[in-house]
Amino acid sequence: MPADIRDDLRYMLDHLPDGVIFLDEEWRITYANEQARRISRIRPEHLNSKSHWELYPATVGTEQERKYHRVMHERTTEELEFYYEPFEVWIKLRALPIASGIAVYYQDVTELRNSQRAAELAAARLRQVFDVTSDAIVTLNREWRYTFVNRRAKDLLGSGDELLDQTVWHFFPETVYPGSPYVENFYRTMVQREATIFEAYYPEPLNKWLRLECQPSEEGIAIFFRDITQSKKFEHALRAQQAETERQRAELEAIYRTAPVGLILFEPTELRYARINDRQAEMMGLPREAVIGRRVEEIVKSPVALENLRKVAQGGVVTDFTYETGFIGRPGESQAFNVNYSPVFDEDGKVRAISVAALDVTQLRKAERALIQSEKLAAVGRLASSISHEINNPLEAVTNLLYLIATDAALPESLKTYVHAAQDELSRVSQIATQTLRFHRQSNKPTEVTPAQLVDAVLNLFAGRLSNSGIHVEASYATATKILCFENDIRQVLNNLIANAIDAMRTGGRLVIRAHDARHRMLGTPGIRIIVADNGSGMSAETQRRLFEPFYTTKDLNGTGLGLWISKEIVERHGGELNVRSTQEPQRQGTVFSLFLPLERRSVKREESPVARIPA
The missing domain is CATH 3.30.450.20 (PAS domain)
Structure with a gap:
């Protein structure tokens, strides 16, 4: 080597x-x-x-x-x-x-041997302790044979040292039966090495309820158990006594939690929330655990609520009180409530709690305002329709006069340019009047119309506003396919989409409108898709989530929050779909609405509602 x-x-x-x-x-x-x-x-x-x-x-x-x-x-x-x-x-x-x-x-291996010896001595001392403990203790090896039985276990089981080296199943055969908790838990601890705790009844000759705790050990399992027969009897009696009380409490709790009005219980000293029901948590926009224990001024923005609670904390009562407020869980929102405050007295006549019942009347308030706005807009619409109808005759006369002037041979060349410009502008006025009349008139039957006819009519109405706003319009139509629809309703949808796009581009921008043949994304139904896109301010994720909710608006007093809600319902009645994508990221901010309308000649039904004709 x-x-x-x-x-x-x-x-x-x-x-x-x-x-x-x-x-x-x-x-x-x-x-x-x-x-x-x-x-x-x-x-x-x-x-x-x-x-x-x-x-x-x-x-x-x-x-x-x-x-x-x-x-x-x-x-x-x-x-x-x-x-x-x-x-x-x-x-x-x-x-x-x-x-x-x-x-x-x-x-x-001297140290290992010494450790083993120390362990054996410790085990011997532990056995001495086990013999004087109040719990019964036995140990079983992996062959289910008893290897240790303490004094309390011998007394409880009515057996002595004869248990040693006997199998538990042979000595206590009543533990073996289908679904036996003894078998299930003993095996789980022995095989899976999991600690288990359970209670079980052992019949003759013991006739006892036992509480058993099984722990895995090196040689098998250790079982700690005690007689709980008397406590079981007391427990049974207590359950019978509490059953009716619990049933009544559960009924009251269910009524409290699912009540359609908000219910609150306040601590009267610091005016902290002690309890709220599900409806109140929903109105606040916060989970129950985020409210309990906090002061009212930490949750409610209006000082009126704090004033009313202080009054009731002194023993007063406030009923049928209506006010508007906001919650920290719903930033930027204002809600209206009709509230009743009542003190809860203890045996000494002191106020120990304040009970509050709150009814959300926000939608009612919004509906009232929307109805008033609807009536105003309907009156304006009727007036505009009347004006459009009345000016048609004078427009026709002026049109004819301009035609005669333009064809007069004596007209100087220097004036012909002005006459032609007047004819063009007058033609535009005539188109606006005609479109206004078409928007106002109701149709009982659907008609066939092309995407260009739908879009161009709406763009003509907004021509002046688009020009004054510095917005460049790019409209193209890759299809001339006709669809069966209530064209005035679909124009109302397009009117809402284009008006919203203009509002989003306050300093100018691009409005892109495209139309092409398409199929429904889920059903595969043939139809046309109209895209209305802008490079305006875009929308947040929260705004997109609530965009089609009734009364939701980002325009404060300038909007009703009904335009897109009505638009979506109109589109769905036509069997179509209205989707939106938007972003506020710099360099690519903007919004895209996608309107799909099917081609199939199915029944298109008109459904009227009090606010079905409210424009955006």
Whole structure:
């Protein structure tokens, strides 16, 4: 063997955690690594000198000598663990034959042995403690045989030491039956090594209710149990007594939590929320746990609520009080409530709580305002229709007069340009009047119309506003397919979309309108899709989520919050869909509305509602 490899092997052996020695056929130690020299106290002069038996005479005639001889002469491998008294150490070794004799590698396991001994002593002391504890304790090995039964367990089970080495299933056969909690929990602890706790009844001869706790142990499981028969009887009686009370409480709790009005209970000193029902939490826009314990001024923005609560805290009553306020859970929103405040008195006549019942009348208020606005707009619409109708005759006369002037041979060339401009503007006035009349008139039957006819009519109405707002319009139609619809209703939808796009581009921008053949995304129904896109301010995620809710508006007093809600209902009645995408990210902010209308000739039904004709 090369010298470098031999040196490497020696280095490796010297740094092993176990002791290694080589013995030749004369039983002399020819090599001992560093760990062996430490454990066996081998000095350099011991190598290749005296035999092993001369160095360690206490091993002569022992099992160690017999095993070494078998390894040396029979060429077998042997293992041994023994105590070497002269050095007061426990040794665990393995001996195997090598060409020059035998090799032994071994380790000092004294500390491990001492730990085991300490554990055995601790277990003995623990058994003494178990014998005097009030709980019954037994242990089972993995063969389900009793290995320990303390004094309390013997008394409770009516058996003594005869339980030891008996199987639990043989000695207590009544524990074995379909669905037995004893079998289920014992096996779970024994096999899955999970602690379990359960209660079970054991019939004759015990006739007892037991509460058992099973813990996995090294040898199997330990079971701690006690007799709970009397407590079970008391528990049964208590359950019977509480059943009716609990039923009534549950009924009242269900009524309280699901009441259609907001219900609140306040602590009267600091006016903190003590309890609220589901409806009140919904109105606040906060989970119940985020409200309980907080002061009223931390949740409600209006000072009126605080004033009323202070009055009631002094014993007063406030009924049928209506006011508007906001909540921190609904930023930017204002809600109207009709509220009743009542004190709750204790036995001494002191106010111990304040009960509040709140009815949300926000939608009613909005509906009232929307109805008034609807009536105003309807009157304006009728007036505009009347004006459009009345000016048609004068418009026709002026148109004819301009035609005569334009065809008069005596008209100077310098004036012809002005006459033609007047004719163009008059034609535009006539178109606006005609479109106004068409918006106001109701149709009882759907008609066929192209996307261009729908869109151009609306763009004509907004031509002046678009021009004055600095908005560039890009309209293109990749289809001339006709669809069956109530064209005035669809124009109302487009009117809402284009008006909203203009409002979003207060400093000018681009309004892009496209129409093309398409199919319904989910149903595959053929139809046309009209895209209305702008590069305006865009919408937040919250605004997009609530965009089609009735009365939701971002225009404050300038909007009713009904335009897009009505538009979506109109589109859905036509079997179509109205979708929106929007972003407020810089460089790409804007909004895109996608209107799909089907081509199929199905029944399109008109449905009237009090606010169905309110423009955006």
